[in-house]
Amino acid sequence: MINVTIDNKQIQVPEGTTILKAARMAGIHIPTLCYFELAGMKFENKPGGCRVCVVEVTKDFNGRPRRNLAPACATDCVEGMEVLTHSARVINARRTVVELILSDHPTDCLTCPKSGNCELQSLAQYLGIRDIPFKGEQSHYRQDMSPSIVRDMDKCVMCRRCENMCNNVQTVGALSAINRGFSAVVAPAFEQDLVDSPCVMCGQCVQVCPVGALSEVDDTRNVMAAINNPKKVVVVNTAPATRVALGEEFGMPAGTIVT
Ligand code: SF4
Ligand code: SF4
Ligand code: FES
Structure with a gap:
């Protein structure tokens, strides 16, 4: 485990943890755009391209501040690191990026x-x-x-x-x-x-x-027109994937069968 300080909050994280994940563990929100994770499927997209998640590293591995802002999603924590996620410099950079x-x-x-x-x-x-x-x-x-x-x-x-x-x-x-x-x-x-x-x-x-x-x-309009067409008999066919995916739109746990 390594010790890091994010927004003056001291936490311990496993080696290899990114600043973004460490911040999330500490309940600190860092906005993202390109980053995406499907934890259950071990799917992680982190090209580090958008720079929306930048943070200020005020103390790096060498004890000095890092000159450039760092993308939190693609930067690993190091022992003793200190990070600010919402300094004026960070917020201005995020605004400019967006x-x-x-x-x-x-x-x-x-x-x-x-x-x-x-x-x-x-x-x-x-x-x-x-x-x-x-x-x-x-x-x-x-x-x-x-x-x-x-x-x-x-x-x-x-x-x-x-x-x-x-x-x-x-x-x-x-x-x-x-x-x-x-x-x-x-x-x-x-x-x-x-x-x-x-x-x-x-x-x-x-x-x-x-x-x-x-x-x-x-195709919602076409379906509505077909339903309202007295000359048509409309048959509904539900695909298996839809049966288990639709519920998520209504706040049910993933995988709930709804039809
Ligand atoms: S690169 Fe991103 S924004 Fe562009 S089409 Fe693919 S998922 Fe959408
Ligand atoms: S819909 Fe086509 S392009 Fe999109 S993920 Fe599936 S196979 Fe790939
Ligand atoms: S979310 Fe895009 S670089 Fe981190």
């Missing part, structure tokens, strides 16, 4: 399928962002829609959760990051449409996407 992300992000929150359940929206709210001071180039990528998934890469924040999920959990390998700068995007090989790729439409990439870049095709 403002920069928003400067290259569509602002159609009202009609976005992820509105109300979007991690970027929640972050902007949490950090009290009321305007976007940076104006500049925006990335534009063609929309793509398979029978079940809509890809709107203009909203992608390059967290790479979908890529990690598709390749390492589902082991399908339909998605990977390509190109650089404003052209960077997570896409099927050779930028094929998803429907022409090895995608099996499991939907797990949609589940982990923190923003509206990946969403399910919404």
Whole structure:
């Protein structure tokens, strides 16, 4: 075990524990965006790319402060480390990071399928962002829609959760990051449409996407029209996966059979 001090709180953590996990053990909230963990499945996405989770290391392994802010999700604790998670420097950096992300992000929150359940929206709210001071180039990528998934890469924040999920959990390998700068995007090989790729439409990439870049095709209106059409007999077929996944939306424990 090693001793660390986070926001003046002394705790002991196992060696190899990141600052983010140590802070969580101490009940201290550090905001994140690219980081994602499914503890039960030993799935962890920590590319250290977004920098939303930065913290100030006021005492490092050498007894001195670290010059640069450190990403809490990708920095391991060391013996005697002292960390501030909400200093003025940290809060300013987090705000700037999110403002920069928003400067290259569509602002159609009202009609976005992820509105109300979007991690970027929640972050902007949490950090009290009321305007976007940076104006500049925006990335534009063609929309793509398979029978079940809509890809709107203009909203992608390059967290790479979908890529990690598709390749390492589902082991399908339909998605990977390509190109650089404003052209960077997570896409099927050779930028094929998803429907022409090895995608099996499991939907797990949609589940982990923190923003509206990946969403399910919404057939609610078609279903309602069919139900209200007196000339149609509507038959409901519930897939086994839905039986055990739907309950989570209503706050039931994962795996509860609801149909
Ligand atoms: S829906 Fe397709 S792209 Fe998404 S995780 Fe499943 S196989 Fe991969
Ligand atoms: S599509 Fe979503 S999950 Fe994939 S990298 Fe972009 S923001 Fe992340
Ligand atoms: S959450 Fe740590 S770098 Fe993105």
